[in-house]
Amino acid sequence: MTFVASLSGIEERTRHDYERDLRNHILPTFGDLDIRDGNAIDRTLVRTWVNTLQHGVADPVNAKQWLRRPLAPKTIQNLHGILFAILQDAVEADPPLRTSNPAARTRLPRLDDGEGGEGGDEMVFLTEQEFALIRACAKPDVRDMLTVFVGTGLRYAELAALQVRDIDPFGKPVPTLRVRRAWKRQADNTFKVGPPKTKQSRRTVALSSEVMDAVLPNIAGKGPKEFVFNSPTGSWWRHSSFYDRRWIPAIDDACSRGLTKRPRIHDLRHTHVAWLISEGIPLAAIQRRMGHKSITTTIDRYGHLLPYVDQDLIDAIDRALTGSLRAVA
Known part of the structure; x- marks a missing residue:
């Protein structure tokens, strides 16, 4: 929460949303861990957290219920962005609180995978x-x-x-x-x-x-x-x-x-x-x-x-090749 409270150049509503996301999605996994402990907060934990956000946590008693619902890819990317920023701030602190950011280069769900969970971000186009x-x-x-x-x-x-x-x-x-x-x-x-x-x-x-x-x-x-x-x-x-x-x-x-x-x-x-x-x-x-x-x-x-323009591309290549072959001849 200290990191979010210290952010400058953002609107208060944005700060409020960041704090909500921290409480609901980030602190339950990382809140009790020491940010300085590279063994506690590592790449494996970050990847496991992302997978849990993507697939959710089913209720073991009632298979039709969720303890934590799957989140849309865009939401996961936003949450990962907050976590990345917090860890990067620890890396860049003076003196540094940790040597590396385990959230760097995490593979995240694609926005176009069609599995956004409830309220997914897939665009709909109307005729x-x-x-x-x-x-x-x-x-x-x-x-x-x-x-x-x-x-x-x-x-x-x-x-x-x-x-x-x-x-x-x-x-x-x-x-x-x-x-x-x-x-x-x-x-x-x-x-x-x-x-x-x-x-x-x-x-x-x-x-x-x-x-x-x-x-x-x-x-x-x-x-x-x-x-x-x-x-x-x-x-x-x-x-x-x-x-x-x-x-x-x-x-x-x-x-x-x-x-x-x-x-x-x-x-x-x-x-x-x-x-x-x-x-x-x-x-x-x-x-x-x-x-x-x-x-x-x-x-x-x-x-x-965008429509495919294969014929235009082919014609452009043919013109270039024809010109180069003539120049050699």
């Missing part, structure tokens, strides 16, 4: 027809919101914090919206509006005519600082409320009508990217639109969606 079905099954008061969501790729916290003054209906050459704020959960579980996730998240997003048609009815007659999308009570749409009262009922209804997927709300953002890639939009443009910090993030997350 245009599948999204249209979900939208039709949703209550009318959120259909425009869903259109803007999938039509812009905004994060939910950004979309819910969108205000009338962020919309420029007369932008040149096309209408735009500016992402300048997002809802952030605080340590006491309340929310407040703050800056977006990263510097790159502050961005201007071009709006198609279809998206603009969904925006206009929701800003008519409102003041500049009012939210574009409101719940039935007139407040902003809190994620948990939107999920329980609008998203899940729409997905359940869509599944009863033939939908074979159960997407999360965030999968509308993934779907937006998939549609752009299918139209041949360059990844660099997608990176800027999505507010990714690095093009590497975009490639790592969505690179597998």
Whole structure:
């Protein structure tokens, strides 16, 4: 806990989450051990801990119950990152508390292994027809919101914090919206509006005519600082409320009508990217639109969606070889 308390440059909610993860997942294994003892905290213990997180601990009495549920690969990577940072801090202390970091080079579960446990992180991509079905099954008061969501790729916290003054209906050459704020959960579980996730998240997003048609009815007659999308009570749409009262009922209804997927709300953002890639939009443009910090993030997350260009590759090699052989001849 001392390490987390001393971290600088992080939000209090992040510190709160780190402390929760320490209590729930790290201290039960490492809490009673001396961080200076290289024999007690070694690579074998770290690997055993990771395997336990991945596979869980079944209840020996009731096979259908868990003493500790399996965790998603992304969650395991995050927990391992905290442990690595704590041990590395001990290595770099003055004087050093230990000579090496046993969490270094640990093989972790792959994010694409399809075995993420409950609430896994596998992305779901919707076709245009599948999204249209979900939208039709949703209550009318959120259909425009869903259109803007999938039509812009905004994060939910950004979309819910969108205000009338962020919309420029007369932008040149096309209408735009500016992402300048997002809802952030605080340590006491309340929310407040703050800056977006990263510097790159502050961005201007071009709006198609279809998206603009969904925006206009929701800003008519409102003041500049009012939210574009409101719940039935007139407040902003809190994620948990939107999920329980609008998203899940729409997905359940869509599944009863033939939908074979159960997407999360965030999968509308993934779907937006998939549609752009299918139209041949360059990844660099997608990176800027999505507010990714690095093009590497975009490639790592969505690179597998890129179409194969084998013929183009072959043609390029043939041209190079033909040129080199002519030069020799």
